[in-house]
Amino acid sequence: MIKHKQVIVGLLLVLALGVSLTAAGAGAAPDKLVGIHSARVMSQSLPWIAQEAGLFKKHNLDFSLVFISSSSIVTAALLGGDAEMTVTGGVGNVAAYIRGSTDLVFIGGIKNTMTQTLVAGGNIKKPEDLKGKKIGVSRVGGNSHYFTIQALRRFGMDASRDVQFIQTGGDPETFAAFVTGAIDVANLTPPTDAMAIAKGYHYVVYGPDLKIPYAATAFVTKRSVIAKRPQVVGNFMRAMAETAKIMHTDREFVYKVLGKYLRVTDRKVLDSAYNAEIKVLEPRLAIKPESLQAILDEFGGRDARAKNIKPQELIDSRYLDEMEKNGFFDQLWAKK
Numbered sequence: 001m002i003k004h005k006q007v008i009v010g011l012l013l014v015l016a017l018g019v020s021l022t023a024a025g026a027g028a029a030p031d032k033l034v035g036i037h038s039a040r041v042m043s044q045s046l047p048w049i050a051q052e053a054g055l056f057k058k059h060n061l062d063f064s065l066v067f068i069s070s071s072s073i074v075t076a077a078l079l080g081g082d083a084e085m086t087v088t089g090g091v092g093n094v095a096a097y098i099r100g101s102t103d104l105v106f107i108g109g110i111k112n113t114m115t116q117t118l119v120a121g122g123n124i125k126k127p128e129d130l131k132g133k134k135i136g137v138s139r140v141g142g143n144s145h146y147f148t149i150q151a152l153r154r155f156g157m158d159a160s161r162d163v164q165f166i167q168t169g170g171d172p173e174t175f176a177a178f179v180t181g182a183i184d185v186a187n188l189t190p191p192t193d194a195m196a197i198a199k200g201y202h203y204v205v206y207g208p209d210l211k212i213p214y215a216a217t218a219f220v221t222k223r224s225v226i227a228k229r230p231q232v233v234g235n236f237m238r239a240m241a242e243t244a245k246i247m248h249t250d251r252e253f254v255y256k257v258l259g260k261y262l263r264v265t266d267r268k269v270l271d272s273a274y275n276a277e278i279k280v281l282e283p284r285l286a287i288k289p290e291s292l293q294a295i296l297d298e299f300g301g302r303d304a305r306a307k308n309i310k311p312q313e314l315i316d317s318r319y320l321d322e323m324e325k326n327g328f329f330d331q332l333w334a335k336k
Helices: 004-016 046-052 071-079 091-098 143-154 171-179 192-198 223-228 230-249 251-262 267-280 289-300 304-308 318-325 328-334
Strands: 031-037 061-067 085-088 104-113 117-120 134-137 164-167 185-188 202-206 213-222
Touching: 031 071, 031 230, 046 061, 046 230, 046 251, 061 230, 071 085, 071 091, 071 104, 071 213, 085 091, 091 104, 091 213, 091 289, 091 304, 104 223, 104 230, 104 267, 104 289, 104 318, 117 192, 134 143, 134 171, 143 185, 143 213, 143 289, 171 185, 171 192, 185 192, 192 202, 192 267, 213 223, 213 230, 213 289, 223 230, 230 251, 230 318, 230 328, 251 267, 289 304, 318 328
Parallel strands: 031 061, 031 085, 134 164, 134 185
Antiparallel strands: 085 213, 104 213, 117 185, 117 202
8 A cells, every 4th residue: 555655755746747737827827726537548538638628727727637546545645635636436435435534525427337348368268267367457446456356246256266466557557567468367448458459359358248337437526625615626527517528529639639648549449449438428427326336335245334325425416516507518518
């Protein structure tokens, strides 16, 4: 486990190197907001798209985005005050909430279904072939680990007994470990899975077919942040709402952004990733209670406190409700 001090050092280092999305504009000084995301994947690319489209500047935000692999570490950084907004998977946040960190709150969703896949080569072709194999995941306790547990369970296997997990740090690192033979099977997310398929590997478990409910990518902040900076958080969510519209309607712009930030330019790879992922991305940023209930159910088997928590307790939908009520969403989607 990375200690909190190390998280702070990592954040400062990344920011010092200039890996930030800064929206500087004329007039009134933009409001600074630091965010963290936990995976370099398509579903977490909305801040990149917003930056390239000038939406942070439009909504008077100076938004810096830092990458830290694993939702549990992102959660620790958020709770420690290193950031005020996160774009991440739900498991780390729900785990912390169960342990008493009820300041955490989900304010919107990007993806409420898991779309990870298990990719392999050679004779590993069906789920039963996974027994005894080394499976690469970003982090134990993160999205990719959770997906693999759930997927194997659906095929009658116990991940704790039947496979060995190897932590890699992220999708690109998992892919690199896979192609060099350090792991037998790779847990990958669009567009990295499409890159593997393009190189001749194949799916052993195709996650979208399983339709596993889960808060796979969500906007998570703290209730205390909302209380102190309600307008800033509202501006961020409006920027994300506009970005979601771009994601769903301007494929070419999305490809341009993914090419810049993920260095993926192969048209076939981008098409494959986009076509698979766009089906489950939320056009109006809905965070669905059932996606959080699935995580609570998983924890309920080993922590009785999870059984007493309702998913609605983890959600503050004020910004989504406001955009519905005042017609922001309708006007946004009415535009061509």
